[in-house]
Amino acid sequence: MDGLADNIETAGDRRGVLQRGDDKPLAIEQEADSYYQERLVNARERASALEKALAEIELELADLRTNFNKQTVELDAIKVHLSAVTTGLIQKETQLNRITSTFGWRLLTWYGPIKYRFILPVLKRLKNPLQLKPIRDTERISAPVVEPEENGPDLAYQAWARRCEAIRYDAERARGRLASLKTRAVISIVMPVYNPVREHLAEALDSVLDQYYPDWELCIADDGSSADYVKAILDSYAAQDSRIKVVYRTENGGISAASNDALALASGEFIALLDHDDVISPDALLQAAIVLDRTDADLVYSDEDKLDEAGARCEPFFKPAWCPDLLLSCNYITHFGVYRKSIVDRIGGFRSGVEGGQDYDLILRFTEESQRIAQIPAVLYHWRKSPASAARSIHAKSYAYESSRRALTDALARRRISGSVEATENLGFYRVKRSIVSPGKISIIIPTRDRLALLETCISSIESKTEYRDYEIIIVDNWSKNAATLDYLSRTRHRVIRDEGVFNFARLNNLAAKAAAGQYLVLLNNDTEVISGEWLGAMLEHAQRSEVGVVGAKLVYPQGLIQHAGVILGLGGIADHSQRLVEYRHGTGYANFPNVIRNYSAVTAACMMIRRDLYKEVGGMNEKDLPVAFNDVDLCLRLRKLGYLIVYTPFSVLYHKESASRGLRVDEREMAYMAESWGAEIIADPNYNPNLTLTNNGFKVDFSKPEAxxxxxxxxxxxxxxxxxxxxxxxxxxxxxxxxxxxxxxxxxxxxxxxxxxxxxxxxxxxxxxxxxxxxxxxxxxxxxxxxxxxxxxxxxxxxxxxxxxxxxxxxxxxxxxxxxxxxxxxxxxxxxxxxxxxxxxxxxxxxxxxxxxx
Structure with missing residues (x-):
């Protein structure tokens, strides 16, 4: 022990702390205290250094935030400039359309073909009497000339149409397809005739004779034509082929009466409609017969285009599959249509009093009897743009639009739909404005996080502009931290639900839906602003319908260009908004679709209405697999799978800054979930058309592949x-x-x-x-x-x-x-x-x- 004490003493002498004898425990305690004090000082110094470093990092972070906000502002400015340029282009296009609709321009258009076809060649011959032909570079190398798309969409379409025809118009293949049919229904083609152009009538008749499908009959009723050649042509064709039947009316009775007389000649199981100057493709009846053989369809319709005065194909119309709300907005089915004759007979054929709109009236009444409808995504019908035809000008048969409106009004009465039919600024398109027969409180759900200016604008516009007053607003606050936002939320008269979890758009809406008192729910982004006072009522018109699942609105960028007018599956990959950047007030987009009530496969939850009990029935939004993106598309697709319609209405209009609160982000896991869950629907959206593109904003012809x-x-x-x-x-x-x-x-x-x-x-x-x-x-x-x-x-x-x-x-x-x-x-x-x-x-x-x- 003495040796140990000596060692301690020696160590103590070196430190000057420990003493001999009974004072040793005290010395040890003093040494330990000194040691811990030293450690504490060092810890404080390190903590101070860390605090200083943290402060520097926070300053750097603040600079980064400032730079980021500055760049965001610059990016927003670029977007605004781009939108302004786009708006300018649209305005120029509108001015050009106004110019080309003037009488002077139409006169030049009439003179142009004559000039280039007759006058210039004569002048050229006079200048070069020896007809010496200069050698061009393209001829030296014998390279094929491909017409660029800049020469006009019609030229690009015509080149594509020729490629499609080369594939489709194959007589040998047609014989094989014909042999594979288990049933071959006779199709009776109904054709009313009244003073058509001689050549056009012959081409219409020839197009029937050229059909690959032989089981047809052509039923013609001449409505008292005054042109002598009409009877001569019809008699000549009837003598050539026993399948052609002709009846001559002694006096002109109108197209409905003539169509009924032609219908009386029909003995086929199905009828098809053909105008006296139009043309059907050689495989039109065969394609229809294949569908009739494979399905129990009562109505089959196809895509269509037009023939210009030179006979070239132009202005194609590629249609969605059966779209009931679109049919109440316009006659989108038109031609080529094949109808089960027993149903046509049962509904009384063509009605008098709706001449000009008789086909539309027939389709409306027919689809009230049957909705076993199939669509062929191929152009089987070519309208003739003759001077007096509706295919050339919407003003050629202006009486037809009033007849169509009358047909729609009668359809509402038959279907016991309370409402009215309103003409729109675009002839041939209508609004069925339904009465609100099932009113109820509407719970407007608005998720938000800070960005007070957006939220205030949104709510203020609802309070000041909304005409339908029975609503409540539920604000779902997702962890706002801004003092001004928190103060606003503490003072607002509207209900506030707080959620401090990570951002999950689906969960926020589901949370509010459970607390909602309304019969209807509106899911609304905080970066929206009401434009039309009827926005809520316009959606309620359709949400009250038992067959409707979800209703979507027309959303507009602040610059006045469309941001959303329905969702297309497959566009840009999984799904995206259609008709972007079309001018929202007067722009027609593709086929005027942005401006009519119609069905889509999905609409955006930036503004959508759904019945609360239906939202609960399907389990709300998928917050597990789709917390941020595509949860609205998934909801719509689940409802469609249950048989519900998804409706888009252009009469509910709001501004939308589009993800101004969070930016645009798409998670790859969400995309993978959608592809796995809805792959078949994404590949083939029935409310779109496979002949249209799935890039950019859609609704342009996809020239990269053949039809269908x-x-x-x-x-x-x-x-x-x-x-x-x-x-x-x-x-x-x-x-x-x-x-x-x-x-x-x-x-x-x-x-x-x-x-x-x-x-x-x-x-x-x-x-x-x-x-x-x-x-x-x-x-x-x-x-x-x-x-x-x-x-x-x-x-x-x-x-x-x-x-x-x-x-x-x-x-x-x-x-x-x-x-x-x-x-x-x-x-x-x-x-x-x-x-x-x-x-x-x-x-x-x-x-x-x-x-x-x-x-």
């Missing part, structure tokens, strides 16, 4: 190029077919701006080792579009769903080299591309299409 094709798979990660493909090389790729009726593969080629020569051979096989072609197509290399998808179409493969296929592209000997796009990595699901049957790095850039005969 749905893209079921897209490998579009083009980060590299396949090394140059030379004559004799074969480039191939495996893929899965996601749907039946596999019918086309689209492959992207590199932009070279060069002349291509030779042949390209496309082959479809079961594997790269197989020697048997399922199909093969030979294409002239000069037709390939630079940096575009070249689509190889073939006869649909019915049982293709879930099967693996292999396609290859081979350059025939003597062909010029070309290059294809590919991704820089290999898609694990379908593997690498192949060069001459050997695997190579990367997957080709391509699309897979299936054919949709009807929907």
């Amino acid at each position: 094709l749905y893209c079921t798979y897209s490998q579009d990660l083009a980060a590299g190029l396949v090394p140059r493909v030379n004559a004799g090389d074969r480039i191939g790729q495996y893929f899965f077919a996601g749907q039946d009726n596999l019918s086309a593969i689209g492959v992207r080629f590199e932009s070279k701006n060069q002349r291509r020569e030779g042949k390209l051979i496309f082959r479809l096989r079961a594997s790269h080792e197989s020697a048997d072609d399922l199909t093969s197509i030979e294409v002239d290399a000069s037709t390939l579009r630079d940096d575009g998808i070249c689509t190889f179409s073939f006869q649909p493969i019915p049982d293709s769903r879930g099967r693996m296929f292999y396609f290859s592209i081979e350059l025939a000997h003597g062909s010029s080299p070309l290059t294809l796009h590919r991704s820089s990595v290999t898609n694990d699901a379908i593997g690498p591309h192949f060069r001459n049957e050997a695997p190579s790095d990367g997957t080709l850039t391509f699309k897979v299409y299936s054919h949709g005969q009807f929907r």
Whole structure:
């Protein structure tokens, strides 16, 4: 022990703390206290340093916030400028439309074709009597001339239509399809005739004689035509073919009376309608017969376009599938329509008193009897734009619009719908304004977090402009921290529900829906502002209907351009708003759809109305899988699956700053959930049309593929190029077919701006080792579009769903080299591309299409 004490003493002497004897415990305690005091000082110094560093970080963060806000303001300014430019362009277009509608312009339009067809060639001959033809660069290299789209949408459409015709108009294939039919119904074509142009009448009759489908009869009633050639032509055609029946009326009785006389000649199970100067495609009856063979449809209708004065196709109208609310806004079905005759007979045929609107009246009455309706997404009917036809000008038969309004009014009475029919500023389009027969309190739910100015504007506009007064406002505060916002929320007379969880739009709405006192719910973004006083009542008109699930509104950017006029599935990937950037007051967009009540597959929850009990029945929004995006689309699709309609009304109008509170973000997990849950619906939106694009704002013709094709798979990660493909090389790729009726593969080629020569051979096989072609197509290399998808179409493969296929592209000997796009990595699901049957790095850039005969 003495040795231990000596050691302690020595240590104590070095520190000058410990003493001998009984004072040792005290010395130890003093040393420990000194040691802890030293540690405490050091800790305080470190804490002070950390506080200083934290303060510096907060200053830097404040600078970052300031810079971010500054950039946000700059970005908003750019958006405003862009919108202003767009508005200016729209205004210029409106001015141009006004100019082209003047008498002087119409006179120039009439003179133009004469000038270029007759006068200029004569002058040219006079200037160059020897007819010496200059050599142009394009002739020196013999390159094909591809008309650019800038020459006009009609020229682009005509080029696309020719490609479609080359695929569809195949007599040999038609015979095979005809042989596959289990039933072949006789279709009676009803044609009233009154003084048509001689050539146009002959073309209409020839289009019937040219049908691939032979089981038809043409039932013609001449309504007392004064032109002598009419009877001569009709008698001549009737003598040629016993399937043509003609009756001559002794006096003109109007189109309804003539149509009924033609209908009386019909013996077929179905009837079709054809005007005396229009034309149907050679496969029109065959396509209808295929649908009738495969379904129990009572009505089949198709897409349509027009023929200009030169006979060229123009102005296509690609329609949605059965859309009941759109039919109450306009006659969108029109031609080509095939109707079950027993129903036509039961409803009494064509009604007198609605001449000019007799077809619309027939369709309205027919669809009251049956809604077994199918749509063919292909142009089977061509309207003639003759001077006196409605296809040429909406003013050609102005009486028809009053007849159509009368037909709609009568339809409301038959259906016991309380309301009125109002004409809109666009002729041929109507508003069925329904009476509110099931009023009730409406709970307006507004989620918010800070951004007080937005919230105040939203609520103030509701309070000052809303005409329907039985409502309550529920503000769902998601953890606001701004002092001014908290003060406002503490003073407002409206109910406030607080939620301090992470932002979950679906949960916030579900939380408020449970506390709502209203019979109806309106989900409303805090960055909206009411424009039309009837906004709430206009939605209630439809939300009160038992067959309706959700009602959406027209939303407008602050610059006056449309932000939302319905949601299109598949647009931009999963779903997106349609008709963006159309001027909201007078812009017509595509087919005037932004301005009429119609059905969509979904609408946005930035402003939507739903009955509270229905919201509860379907479980509200999916807050687990879709906390931020697509929860509104998912809600609409679940309701549609239960048989409910989704309605868009343009008469509920609000400004929408679009995600001003949070910005635009889409989570990949939410996209994956939607693709997995609603893949089939996203591929083929029934309220859209497969012949229209799924890029940008939609509603433009998709020239990249033939008619009636749905893209079921897209490998579009083009980060590299396949090394140059030379004559004799074969480039191939495996893929899965996601749907039946596999019918086309689209492959992207590199932009070279060069002349291509030779042949390209496309082959479809079961594997790269197989020697048997399922199909093969030979294409002239000069037709390939630079940096575009070249689509190889073939006869649909019915049982293709879930099967693996292999396609290859081979350059025939003597062909010029070309290059294809590919991704820089290999898609694990379908593997690498192949060069001459050997695997190579990367997957080709391509699309897979299936054919949709009807929907």
